[in-house]
Amino acid sequence: MEMTGAQIIVECLKREGVKIIFGIPGGVTLPMFDVLYDSPIRFVLTKHEQGATHMADAYARASGRVGVCTATSGPGATNLVTGLATAYMDSSPIIAITSQVRSDVIGSDAFQEADATGIMRPVTKHNYLVKDPRDLVRVIREAFLIASTGRPGPVHIDIPVDIQRAKTEFKWIENISIRSYRPKLEGHPLQIKKAADLIASAQRPLLYAGGGVIGSDTAEVLRKLAEKADMPVATTLMGNGAIPFDHPLYIGMLGMHGKYVCNKAIQSCDLLVACGVRFDDRVTGKLSAFSPHSKKIHIDIDPSSIGKNVMTDVPVVGDLRNVLPRLLEAVQKKSHPEWKKQLKQLDQQHPMAYKDDDKKGYVKPQYVIDKLHQMTKGEALVTTGVGQHQMWAMQWYAAKRPRHFITSGGLGTMGYGFPAAIGAKMARPEDTVVCIDGDGSFQMMMTEMATAVRENVKIIVIVFNNCVLGMVRQWQDLFYNQRFAATYQLAPGGRAVKGAEPDPKKTPYVPDFMKWAEAYGILGIRVNSRNQVESALKQAFKSDKSVLIEVSVHQSEKVMPMVPAGASLDEIILDMA
Amino acid sequence: MAEKNEFRHTISCLVENRAGVLARIAALFSARGFNINSLAVGETENAEVSRMTIVVQGDDRVLEQVEKQLNKLIDVIKVSDYKNTPHLERDLVLVKVTATAQNRAELIQICDVFRAKIVDVAHESVIIEATGDEEKIQALRDLLEPFGIREMCRTGIVALARGAKELTLSEPVKKTGQKKS
Numbered sequence: 019m020e021m022t023g024a025q026i027i028v029e030c031l032k033r034e035g036v037k038i039i040f041g042i043p044g045g046v047t048l049p050m051f052d053v054l055y056d057s058p059i060r061f062v063l064t065k066h067e068q069g070a071t072h073m074a075d076a077y078a079r080a081s082g083r084v085g086v087c088t089a090t091s092g093p094g095a096t097n098l099v100t101g102l103a104t105a106y107m108d109s110s111p112i113i114a115i116t117s118q119v120r121s122d123v124i125g126s127d128a129f130q131e132a133d134a135t136g137i138m139r140p141v142t143k144h145n146y147l148v149k150d151p152r153d154l155v156r157v158i159r160e161a162f163l164i165a166s167t168g169r170p171g172p173v174h175i176d177i178p179v180d181i182q183r184a185k186t187e188f189k190w191i192e193n194i195s196i197r198s199y200r201p202k203l204e205g206h207p208l209q210i211k212k213a214a215d216l217i218a219s220a221q222r223p224l225l226y227a228g229g230g231v232i233g234s235d236t237a238e239v240l241r242k243l244a245e246k247a248d249m250p251v252a253t254t255l256m257g258n259g260a261i262p263f264d265h266p267l268y269i270g271m272l273g274m275h276g277k278y279v280c281n282k283a284i285q286s287c288d289l290l291v292a293c294g295v296r297f298d299d300r301v302t303g304k305l306s307a308f309s310p311h312s313k314k315i316h317i318d319i320d321p322s323s324i325g326k327n328v329m330t331d332v333p334v335v336g337d338l339r340n341v342l343p344r345l346l347e348a349v350q351k352k353s354h355p356e357w358k359k360q361l362k363q364l365d366q367q368h369p370m371a372y373k374d375d376d377k378k379g380y381v382k383p384q385y386v387i388d389k390l391h392q393m394t395k396g397e398a399l400v401t402t403g404v405g406q407h408q409m410w411a412m413q414w415y416a417a418k419r420p421r422h423f424i425t426s427g428g429l430g431t432m433g434y435g436f437p438a439a440i441g442a443k444m445a446r447p448e449d450t451v452v453c454i455d456g457d458g459s460f461q462m463m464m465t466e467m468a469t470a471v472r473e474n475v476k477i478i479v480i481v482f483n484n485c486v487l488g489m490v491r492q493w494q495d496l497f498y499n500q501r502f503a504a505t506y507q508l509a510p511g512g513r514a515v516k517g518a519e520p521d522p523k524k525t526p527y528v529p530d531f532m533k534w535a536e537a538y539g540i541l542g543i544r545v546n547s548r549n550q551v552e553s554a555l556k557q558a559f560k561s562d563k564s565v566l567i568e569v570s571v572h573q574s575e576k577v578m579p580m581v582p583a584g585a586s587l588d589e590i591i592l593d594m595a
Numbered sequence: 596m597a598e599k600n601e602f603r604h605t606i607s608c609l610v611e612n613r614a615g616v617l618a619r620i621a622a623l624f625s626a627r628g629f630n631i632n633s634l635a636v637g638e639t640e641n642a643e644v645s646r647m648t649i650v651v652q653g654d655d656r657v658l659e660q661v662e663k664q665l666n667k668l669i670d671v672i673k674v675s676d677y678k679n680t681p682h683l684e685r686d687l688v689l690v691k692v693t694a695t696a697q698n699r700a701e702l703i704q705i706c707d708v709f710r711a712k713i714v715d716v717a718h719e720s721v722i723i724e725a726t727g728d729e730e731k732i733q734a735l736r737d738l739l740e741p742f743g744i745r746e747m748c749r750t751g752i753v754a755l756a757r758g759a760k761e762l763t764l765s766e767p768v769k770k771t772g773q774k775k776s
């Protein structure tokens with residue numbers, strides 16, 4: 019059948035199972051939008067293209083399906099860059115479709131022309147510029163294959179407006195394969211056997227589980243493996259939810275702001291079984307001092323992740339979906355009561371804790387998140403911005419289920435949390451979705467409140483308002499002699515946070531979040547003492563509108579414990595004097 | 596970094612003959628601060644496939660990482676680092692040298708020794724064409740220098756492994772049918 023390029027694009031998206039597209043139209047995307055107008059695909063108009071990428075990304079992370087976003091040429095395309103880079107670092111499968119100026123004027127600095135494929139190349143797994151409408155089916159099929167298989171990631175397709183208008187025969191390609199793209203899925207049997215042997219002989223084994231476990235939906239078999247070999251499990255920020263937080267073998271979160279016991283466990287284990295992780299510097303600390311007494315097994319689908327930062331004794335390249343069940347079969351039943359007891363003691367010595375020293379007019383953020391955790395039994399879907407609040411969320415909101423803690427781990431993109439909550443809610447409408455945000459991060463993308471309202475999705479956003487760029491200020495406090503350059507917004511006559519003790523000479527400037535909430539037509543609740551927390555959360559759960567809870571947090575609040583950047587895990591600082 | 600753990604690597608890649616491949620590959624090296632000594636691209640026995648030969652100087656471990664990253668690129672079909680493989684390298688060079696009636700004979704002699712050719716003669720200069728590995732080209736250059744090298748350009752190294760080791764498609768490519776004229 020003869021179709022226009024635009025019709026082919028939409029037909030392919032339908033056949034790929036796409037239900038929702040996020041984005042903003044423009045001049046050169048009109049042919050495609052004209053076809054979308056009559057299609058069953060839901061189009062979510064966002065306020066900023068960056069918002070659209072984060073929504074598509076979180077939609078993918080929450081559902082396991084490919085997320086799709088779109089933008090026009092030039093500024094529309096360049097606005098996608100941060101979101102694609104975020105998705106790339108965290109291996110999130112999304113497709114970004116941009117329109118391009120007419121083929122015959124490409125390269126002439128035409129109105130709204132940008133070299134989109136050139137700009138996007140370093141932040142995507144692959145990208146395409148379509149030069150012939152007959153290539154559309156193949157390109158779109160390949161894009162979905164590439165985004166969702168191997169190590170998942172974003173794929174970008176740039177389509178000139180004349181290609182969208184051109185007519186050609188529509189020929190669906192049933193089986194798509196790419197000869198130069200054959201991700202290794204199986205896992206070498208010999209390597210799996212070697213891994214099983216190492217696990218059998220270990221006295222103090224530790225499972226180190228990351229985002230790969232979440233992305234491959236292998237949490238269940240990971241749990242069985244841990245149980246059979248009696249291995250304690252620590253997760254990364256991206257691996258939050260890889261094992262239920264209340265599982266007896268779960269010991270907590272690793273990393274720069276991870277739990278004391280986890281970092282000690284890394285340093286004292288004799289076998290580290292790394293699954294779907296990449297030995298990020300925020301987890302390893304100083305490499306030369308990382309886990310010095312252990313043999314290391316590293317299972318990952320991406321060969322370039324293996325041996326990149328840390329030398330591995332038994333590398334297993336393969337998909338966890340294939341490797342873990344076979345490893346589970348091959349391992350012996352074991353029990354390690356001594357090792358578990360040792361870890362329990364360490365945890366009791368220095369549990370994750372915070373001081374009950376609330377200042378008047380301020381609330382401890384840890385208390386709020388802990389309360390949220392209790393009230394939702396760890397089953398809400400949580401998204402975060404980037405900064406201190408993100409780390410508090412990691413420390414105090416250990417998820418019960420995979421795909422329920424969604425955060426920008428690799429790139430650390432401020433602004434991610436709120437649009438991510440919208441995308442995640444669309445993927446899992448039955449879930450309670452809570453965005454834990456900071457005043458800085460929220461302000462980067464808070465205009466997406468309009469999208470939440472118009473699309474009728476209910477989000478609870480908790481904004482921890484400390485009137486500062488808290489995480490950066492924490493580093494200034496610890497490592498820059500408390501010279502708080504540019505982290506504290508001063509405005510003589512600016513509004514102080516209600517209930518706080520404003521310094522008349524240093525009144526921090528933050529907008530009135532309650533007025534923002536009102537302006538967008540959502541419910542605003544302000545919290546500045548501990549006894550308001552529970553009722554605020556209850557009210558939020560009951561509300562049928564989206565809710566913005568602003569919690570006043572004192573700017574001196576720190577994320578502890580902390581392994582200073584570049585230090586070894588042994589140098590963990592538990593508290594500040 | 597002061598420590599020199601750096602060696603010369605000759606990396607061969609088979610890639611799909613498509614737009615954007617070269618940019619992605621070049622970006623892999625530039626993002627890590629590698630300076631590419633030479634890069635040569637051309638068609639292979641199969642018109643859909645190009646072969647790139649890249650010569651870089653670098654730390655073995657970093658290059659192993661680069662090789663893995665190259666393999667990860669969708670349009671890269673195969674990669675091989677020839678550092679520890681017996682192989683042949685050839686570079687083609689064109690050099691324009693100042694030449695007068697008096698020293699032309701001497702130039703011809705040098706060319707003979709290097710199996711180089713004089714491919715253009717003008718009043719005050721000649722163009723010499725030579726092929727060889729880096730050492731040979733360097734030696735020729737050293738000898739031509741006193742005459743005055745006015746201009747020089749090179750194709751960049753191309754390389755093939757000796758003997759049985761081959762870098763080809765493991766499966767036959769779909770033939771498009773007619774031959775190109």
Ligand SMILES: Cc1ncc(C[n+]2csc(CCOP(=O)(O)OP(=O)(O)O)c2C)c(N)n1
Pocket residue numbers: 403404405406407408430431432433455456457458459460482484486487488489490
């Ligand atoms: C887009 C972006 N710009 C800058 C940074 C650097 N940065 C990291 S954390 C942070 C402060 C975040 O402030 P806020 O969102 O208020 O959270 P808090 O740390 O106060 O909880 C900044 C500026 C970043 N991660 N992302």
